[in-house]
Amino acid sequence: MSDPIFSTSDLSRKSGDIIAEALRRPVTITQRNKPRLVVMNVEDYERLRAQADPRRAYSTAEMPRDLLEETLAAMDRYIKDDEA
Template sequence: MSQLPEFKAADLTRHTSDLFEAAIRSPVAITKHRKPRFVLMSMDQYRKLTQGPTQQVHMLDEMPDDLRALMIEGLERDTAADVE
């Protein structure tokens, strides 16, 4: 992950407009005692982060039958392609 722009916690009151302007472009780390403690980002960035695709994890023996069949079919297809 690339380095986030950083602002000191004190900048929240002293340089608010600069902080908000930077957060529009990319997430910004807010530091306290020289350590990143918080992240400020635009609402659009937050929505993209939280509304991304969801993933599910299943144990094979607990997996729904339709998903298990699809997984086995895919594994067999991949295995056959590796042999060729």
């Protein structure tokens, strides 16, 4: 069964219905017939956050200093091993 869908204009007219439904399962909110938001109960949201991948990608310009130093040291070791 698919998630219920409401429009942004429904938010003011049917907010109680939307909240009641979102407590049971995620609700999609559309704007101009395009999905824009999902409303869900906090338990489902917290479960999703707990399952999220903690890894991050950085450019070298924004990388935390300690991670940059560790990366550069690993690259130096790799180059030295490759030259040997």
